[in-house]
Amino acid sequence: MSAAGTVVSGVLEQLERRQPKMVLTVDGYQLAVTNLDKVMWPGAGRSRPLTKRDLLRYLTRVSPWLLPHLAGRPIFTTRYPDGVNGKSFYQKHWEKPPEYARTVRIYSSHREGDGEYLICDNLPTLLFLAQMGGLELHPWFSRVDPAPDARGHGVTFSGSEANLEKSVLNYPDFVIFDLDPYLYSGKEGKGEEPELHRKAFKRTRELALRLHEMLGRLGLEIFVKTSGRTGLHLYLPIVRKFDYDAARSIAETIGRYVLQQWPKEVTLEWSVPRRTGKIFFDYNQNSRGKSLASIFCPRRHPMGTVSMPVTWDQLEKIYPTDFTIHTVPGVLEENGDPWAKVLSSKQDLDALLQRQSA
Amino acid sequence: MARAIWSGSISFGMVSIPVKLFGATESKDISFNLLHATCGTRLQQRRWCPTDEVDVPWNETARGYEYAKGQYVVLTDEDFERLPLPSKHTIELTSFVEEKEIDPVFYERSYYLEPAERAEKPYALLLKALEKRNLTAIATITIRKKEQLCALRAHEGTIMLETLFYPDEIREERGMELGAIKVSDRELEMAFTLIDIFRKPFEPSEYHDHYREALAELIEAKLEGKQVVKAPAARDNRVIDLADALKRSVEAAKKEAAKPKPPARARTRATRPARRPRKVG
Numbered sequence: 047m048s049a050a051g052t053v054v055s056g057v058l059e060q061l062e063r064r065q066p067k068m069v070l071t072v073d074g075y076q077l078a079v080t081n082l083d084k085v086m087w088p089g090a091g092r093s094r095p096l097t098k099r100d101l102l103r104y105l106t107r108v109s110p111w112l113l114p115h116l117a118g119r120p121i122f123t124t125r126y127p128d129g130v131n132g133k134s135f136y137q138k139h140w141e142k143p144p145e146y147a148r149t150v151r152i153y154s155s156h157r158e159g160d161g162e163y164l165i166c167d168n169l170p171t172l173l174f175l176a177q178m179g180g181l182e183l184h185p186w187f188s189r190v191d192p193a194p195d196a197r198g199h200g201v202t203f204s205g206s207e208a209n210l211e212k213s214v215l216n217y218p219d220f221v222i223f224d225l226d227p228y229l230y231s232g233k234e235g236k237g238e239e240p241e242l243h244r245k246a247f248k249r250t251r252e253l254a255l256r257l258h259e260m261l262g263r264l265g266l267e268i269f270v271k272t273s274g275r276t277g278l279h280l281y282l283p284i285v286r287k288f289d290y291d292a293a294r295s296i297a298e299t300i301g302r303y304v305l306q307q308w309p310k311e312v313t314l315e316w317s318v319p320r321r322t323g324k325i326f327f328d329y330n331q332n333s334r335g336k337s338l339a340s341i342f343c344p345r346r347h348p349m350g351t352v353s354m355p356v357t358w359d360q361l362e363k364i365y366p367t368d369f370t371i372h373t374v375p376g377v378l379e380e381n382g383d384p385w386a387k388v389l390s391s392k393q394d395l396d397a398l399l400q401r402q403s404a
Numbered sequence: 405m406a407r408a409i410w411s412g413s414i415s416f417g418m419v420s421i422p423v424k425l426f427g428a429t430e431s432k433d434i435s436f437n438l439l440h441a442t443c444g445t446r447l448q449q450r451r452w453c454p455t456d457e458v459d460v461p462w463n464e465t466a467r468g469y470e471y472a473k474g475q476y477v478v479l480t481d482e483d484f485e486r487l488p489l490p491s492k493h494t495i496e497l498t499s500f501v502e503e504k505e506i507d508p509v510f511y512e513r514s515y516y517l518e519p520a521e522r523a524e525k526p527y528a529l530l531l532k533a534l535e536k537r538n539l540t541a542i543a544t545i546t547i548r549k550k551e552q553l554c555a556l557r558a559h560e561g562t563i564m565l566e567t568l569f570y571p572d573e574i575r576e577e578r579g580m581e582l583g584a585i586k587v588s589d590r591e592l593e594m595a596f597t598l599i600d601i602f603r604k605p606f607e608p609s610e611y612h613d614h615y616r617e618a619l620a621e622l623i624e625a626k627l628e629g630k631q632v633v634k635a636p637a638a639r640d641n642r643v644i645d646l647a648d649a650l651k652r653s654v655e656a657a658k659k660e661a662a663k664p665k666p667p668a669r670a671r672t673r674a675t676r677p678a679r680r681p682r683k684v685g
Contacts, residue, residue: 264647292657299653303646316443330442396658399651 050110053169057106061099072170075146079177086129086181090348100371101176101344107375109169111383112342118189120150120163122337123180130346139163146170150190151204160204181344184337187218195392196286216334217286219389221293224328224338225250226277228321242276242366251361253311253325254278257304258358265398269388272366274345274353279338285394290334297329341385344371355385410547411520412493414530421527422520425565429514434619484549492546500539506555509574512567534558
């Protein structure tokens, strides 16, 4: 068994002990975990409630696949200290990050000063976030490490907005699209968000497939994952030549094209009433400091659904609730991560488009 | 010329002169539309009834005067019609005064009066008379349901109408008492000297709104740099070729990257969308 495998099985063994709290030894670090039997997800239908222990187990098991996707990325988290039905808050800064966590000082125009941001690239940090009730992980689309495709960009992120803009953190790895169906089942209460249902997901999937085909004709390979809730997240990995503003304008160009092609199906509208009955094609998250729920990230669905990467062939057969913190570790152990190559599949948009015209 | 904002007649003694009223001044302030910062859509103003939770159409609105906190007396259109406003379509001249009798604090807005068709003769007569006697006429006029005091004066071959504040609209309290402060002759001499240095004829054309000019330049620069927030509703109906559009997008991005950037502050505020209001996906 590999070293990482030993660490994983060591933590899983400790979590088997039935105590409600304990001090975990994770890769040589001590980490106190509490309220292990607290229900985080109430469950739905035949699925049983899921506890904090289930969350810690899940994250430990998927960590070999999850951590590489978080490497070098400042991370925000949505904390649900009392489970997904309790109140939640979005946490960006940590005043006292634990010793084993990698941190980075980044200038925040909002704070008008530097702040300490967490980077989650080891298991203790991941479990620390879970202990804090941080179910949802929101990593940046850019990361602090310039190698291999962003050498030459700055690595000073603090002091001023200008420093940050010159830095590699201003150059995202992906152009992303969030397909968010505003297709109501009719069973939602007044003012509630649309719930997940078969018809809505089918339409969302069809839009994603068409987009995949369309970009494929331009030689662009796009990756898809379930959002873990109602929609789909699409990632186009790019060579880091373009800053966020450029990525957003590229995304907007694609958004406008998609709207033009399928005006009855797609909306770019910001107003919720005007989105109703359509799929919101959200390109606005292509912005520094913005993020989507991470790959393998558990979501606020009663069953503990997870944002799951799939291949385009699989997309035709799956449904978002197939992937929960129960099922995903098994799927990964059996099939591996369909996004394992996402960062080595980077596309040089510039060169590709030049070739188109040639 | 712009559209007349009012038409009626000047009434004075037995004479009636049909005239039209035009605004003489315009604010050149650059105005902004309020957008939703996250998406660039222009915000709409809604007449929202929090009780019935509906948007209220104009024909369901009424005008209420709040006589005590939360207590209203409602006035209808008929109520307004019944109000005594004799000067509704007339400018009733009531007296003639010397211009210097009117303190500038009273002046509110300036309008040009133009004679209506076939009224040129009596108009010219009144203008001449005001010029020769060097007098200003005091009158009342009702513009947009509001009766206003006004002054008519001759100005470069036109009769100008200046609306005036009523005396009770001028604030009296000034909260400053300077009577007790002693000023010596020498100090006064010094002040006179300073004033004499800066004394010159008033040339309005020498004065510019520097802020507005700077603002216009900033807007121009943003347009040049393509840092423009496009409203999502502004659909381009031409069929675009995605490869071409992307190429243009990429070229624009490369050009943008090659350029020295304007101060980060101003730029991020305008172009970067904030966090979306409600996250569903």
